[in-house]
Amino acid sequence: xxxxxxxxxxxxGVADKANVNMVFGEPKEVHGRVLIPVAEVSYGFGxxxxxxxxxxxxxxxxxxxxxxxxxxxxxxxxxxEEECTxxxxxxxxxGGGGAGARVRPLAYIDVGPEDxxxxxxxxxxxxxxxxxxxxxxxxxxxxxxxxxxxxK
Amino acid sequence: xxxxxxxxxxxxxxxxxxxxxRFLPSVMVTTLENNAAGGIFQVxxxxxxxxxxxxAAGKRWHNIPDVTQNMLSQMAAAALVVAxxxxxxxxxxxxxxx
Numbered sequence: 001x002x003x004x005x006x007x008x009x010x011x012x013g014v015a016d017k018a019n020v021n022m023v024f025g026e027p028k029e030v031h032g033r034v035l036i037p038v039a040e041v042s043y044g045f046g047x048x049x050x051x052x053x054x055x056x057x058x059x060x061x062x063x064x065x066x067x068x069x070x071x072x073x074x075x076x077x078x079x080x081e082e083e084c085t086x087x088x089x090x091x092x093x094x095g096g097g098g099a100g101a102r103v104r105p106l107a108y109i110d111v112g113p114e115d116x117x118x119x120x121x122x123x124x125x126x127x128x129x130x131x132x133x134x135x136x137x138x139x140x141x142x143x144x145x146x147x148x149x150x151x152k
Numbered sequence: 153x154x155x156x157x158x159x160x161x162x163x164x165x166x167x168x169x170x171x172x173x174r175f176l177p178s179v180m181v182t183t184l185e186n187n188a189a190g191g192i193f194q195v196x197x198x199x200x201x202x203x204x205x206x207x208a209a210g211k212r213w214h215n216i217p218d219v220t221q222n223m224l225s226q227m228a229a230a231a232l233v234v235a236x237x238x239x240x241x242x243x244x245x246x247x248x249x250x
């Protein structure tokens with residue numbers, strides 16, 4: 001249970017840190033100009049809990065004779081006077097969780113002595129991958145159209 | 153019993169002092185959360201929208217563009233156009249041959 005509490009604390013810590021002010025970073029002075037980084041921040045977390053009930057069996061398949069609801073009753077409702085048998089241990093308890101965060105740089109604010117401007121940041125790798133995929137898509141369609149037009 | 157909820161709101165961030173100016177940021181916060189009996193999850197996305205620059209000369213509004221996303225969207229639109237034109241040519245070709 002202590003481990004579960006620890007996990008919960010860690011998840012809560014991530015959520016607290018990822019507030020709105022994380023989007024705009026600390027101003028840094030570079031060669032007489034002040035730069036303020038700007039990023040898109042995403043985070044998520046999830047957790048689940050579950051517990052197992054005490055397993056009981058009556059030795060018969062008739063649902064009406066099920067003794068799961070109250071295995072401690074003096075005269076379990078079992079068929080043919082069979083005894084209700086339940087596990088000795090209590091039902092188990094378990095839980096799990098996870099969290100993740102992503103920071104994607106979007107731009108920086110360039111603050112000079114006279115003016116301030118927004119300088120966007122491009123993700124060249126993502127654009128290149130999309131460009132390759134677009135090129136292949138176009139080649140595929142051109143091939144399909146040419147094949148159709150040249151067919152006798 | 154699950155209760156998935158989504159929400160979008162625009163939040164003003166803490167003003168930033170830099171280079172003798174004051175910047176007032178605004179952020180769009182999109183939230184997706186679920187509170188169920190067996191478990192919970194929350195996803196939050198914070199996208200900067202704009203900053204208002206306050207200086208002795210006055211106030212200026214700066215938009216913060218997502219150039220990567222814009223370019224990817226344009227490429228996706230181009231792919232749709234290519235597919236549409238291709239499908240149209242194929243259809244016309246089939247009709248002419250009939």
